[in-house]
Every structure is written in structure tokens, then in C-alpha cells.
Amino acid sequence: MSLAVRDLRVEIGGHPVVDGVSFDVPDGARVGLIGESGSGKSLTALAILGLLPEGARATGSVRWNDREILGLPDAQLATLRGDDIGIVFQEPRTALNPIRTVGRQIGESVRIHEGVSRREALRRAVVEAERVALPDPERLVSRYPHQLSGGQRQRVAIAMALACRPRLLIADEPTTALDVTIQAGILSLLRTLVEDAGMSLVFITHDLAVLAQVATHAVVLEHGRVVEDGAVDDLLRAPSSPVTQALLRDATATLWHPERSASRAPASEGTDAGTPAATADRTDGEEER
Numbered sequence: 628m629s630l631a632v633r634d635l636r637v638e639i640g641g642h643p644v645v646d647g648v649s650f651d652v653p654d655g656a657r658v659g660l661i662g663e664s665g666s667g668k669s670l671t672a673l674a675i676l677g678l679l680p681e682g683a684r685a686t687g688s689v690r691w692n693d694r695e696i697l698g699l700p701d702a703q704l705a706t707l708r709g710d711d712i713g714i715v716f717q718e719p720r721t722a723l724n725p726i727r728t729v730g731r732q733i734g735e736s737v738r739i740h741e742g743v744s745r746r747e748a749l750r751r752a753v754v755e756a757e758r759v760a761l762p763d764p765e766r767l768v769s770r771y772p773h774q775l776s777g778g779q780r781q782r783v784a785i786a787m788a789l790a791c792r793p794r795l796l797i798a799d800e801p802t803t804a805l806d807v808t809i810q811a812g813i814l815s816l817l818r819t820l821v822e823d824a825g826m827s828l829v830f831i832t833h834d835l836a837v838l839a840q841v842a843t844h845a846v847v848l849e850h851g852r853v854v855e856d857g858a859v860d861d862l863l864r865a866p867s868s869p870v871t872q873a874l875l876r877d878a879t880a881t882l883w884h885p886e887r888s889a890s891r892a893p894a895s896e897g898t899d900a901g902t903p904a905a906t907a908d909r910t911d912g913e914e915e916r
């Protein structure tokens with residue numbers, strides 16, 4: 628279950644925006660795609676998933692388990708997304724449908740991909756909501772996205788992506804819109820879910836401190852090109868490209884060692900009710916009940 632991207636190019640209106648990107652995601656690996664705004668991270672992910680915007684054209688090769696998936700017909704790509712590859716987008720507010728209950732949205736992909744009844748899909752939605760540690764899942768599934776906090780909405784987006792048990796998860800800046808404390812809880816959750824399921828992960832961020840919490844390998848992009856890649860520990864210790872050096876300087880949060888972050892992070896959102904951010908997340912959800 629591996630992903631191999633080779634010489635991936637994306638052109639928009641004749642301009643190269645992804646310019647010969649190659650990287651591998653071996654089975655069970657956690658790879659971070661990092662770079663400044665506009666470096667081509669999202670378009671790389673969208674090209675892999677066959678979700679490029681109108682007017683964009685991709686060439687090169689994307690192999691999933693040795694099968695070429697770049698340029699597959701839409702119907703086959705749609706099956707692949709969900710069954711094999713799950714996606715979490717940056718902004719849960721736009722990823723979620725405002726007029727559908729979260730239970731229906733989490734259950735939707737199960738219904739489509741596994742052909743189960745509405746009732747069974749809702750039952751699965753409760754299970755999935757519980758898996759991403761959403762509070763009171765039985766009640767929560769009948770609520771609408773605006774009735775949840777930002778952190779809770781992002782957990783719903785993760786539950787949607789994982790409901791069909793994909794083998795690879797692609798997460799594009801899944802925590803950027805969130806407060807740092809909530810972010811730590813979500814990152815820790817993502818990492819635990821990915822590790823427990825033995826899934827592979829492609830995690831997109833512009834923050835090296837965030838990347839270090841979830842990924843073991845990093846691919847650094849600049850102007851649509853890979854300028855450096857390697858083990859995260861090596862990049863942190865001795866970044867060779869000026870871009871990576873700048874990202875290291877800009878790292879906003881404390882650079883936790885990946886092995887230590889898992890035990891530190893959950894306390895912030897889950898048990899440490901005293902922190903303002905944790906309180907804000909919960910209050911946000913409860914106020915609108």
C-alpha cells in the first residue's frame with residue numbers, strides 16, 4: 628500500500644505551479660509536505676487525488692500500489708477516494724455541508740462506498756464520532772456543523788475521511804485554522820488514529836513544528852519544486868536548504884520531539900480544563916446547543 632509520485636507537474640493557464648515533484652510514501656509512513664504559501668502543496672495533493680481545479684493540467688506519474696492513478700476516469704478516482712485514500716481539507720467550515728447533520732455527513736461515505744442503509748450509516752456515524760473522541764456522539768450526530776466548535780468540526784472532518792478505513796490519509800493543513808491548544812489535541816488524535824490503523828499519512832503544513840509532531844519524513848517545496856527531503860530529525864538538526872532553514876526559524880510552536888509530543892499534547896484539549904483554549908473549545912460547542 629504505497630504511493631509513488633514521480634515528476635509530477637501541474638500547469639495552470641500555461642504556468643507551471645508544480646514543477647517536477649517526486650516523493651514516496653511507503654506503507655505505514657508519515658510524510659510531511661512543507662513549504663511557504665504558494666509553493667504548490669495543495670495542488671500536489673489535489674493532483675494526486677484527481678481533484679485539480681478547472682483549467683489545471685497534471686502530467687507525470689502517481690502510482691498507488693503500483694497502479695497508475697494520474698488521469699484515471701472520474702468514477703474510478705471517486706471510488707479510490709474514500710475506499711483507499713481519505714482526505715481532510717484545511718477549512719472544516721467549507722468541507723462540511725452547513726444544512727446537513729454531522730451524522731448524515733459522516734455516514735454518507737459509508738453509504739456510498741459500502742452501500743449500507745441510512746439507519747446503518749447513522750449507527751456507523753456514531754461509532755466514528757466516538758473514535759475521534761467527539762463528546763456525546765449519540766446526540767452529536769443530530770447536530771449541524773454551526774452548532775459545533777472549530778475543533779469539533781475538524782474532528783468531524785477527520786471522522787468523514789476515516790469512515791471507510793482508507794489506507795492512506797491526505798490531510799491539507801488540517802489544524803491551521805485552529806487555536807494552538809486545540810491544534811495539539813487534533814494532531815495527537817490524527818497521529819494515534821494513523822498509527823493504530825497502520826495507515827500511511829501525507830500531512831501538509833507550512834509549520835515545521837507542527838510537521839515534527841506527526842511526520843517522520845518531510846518533503847520541502849519551493850516554487851513547485853522539491854528543495855530538500857529526508858527524515859524530520861535530520862532536517863531539524865541540519866537543514867540544508869535556505870527554505871528549510873527559514874521554516875525552522877519560523878516554527879511557531881515549541882519543537883517537541885515526535886515521541887514525546889503524543890503524551891504531552893492530549894492533555895491540552897482533553898483533560899486540562901483549566902487552559903483558556905480548552906475551555907473556549909468546549910464553551911463554543913455548548914453555547915450554541
Ligand SMILES: Nc1ncnc2c1ncn2[C@@H]1O[C@H](COP(=O)(O)OP(=O)(O)OP(=O)(O)O)[C@@H](O)[C@H]1O
Pocket residue numbers: 639644662663664665666667668669670671680833
Ligand atoms: N485555481 C487556481 N488558479 C490559478 N492559480 C492557482 C490556483 N490554485 C493555486 N494557484 C497557484 O498555484 C500556486 C500553488 O498553489 P497551492 O495552492 O498549491 O499553494 P500552497 O503551497 O498550498 O499554499 P498555501 O500554503 O497558501 O495553501 C500558487 O502560486 C497559486 O497562486
Ligand SMILES: [Mg+2]
Pocket residue numbers: 668669670799
Ligand atoms: Mg494550500
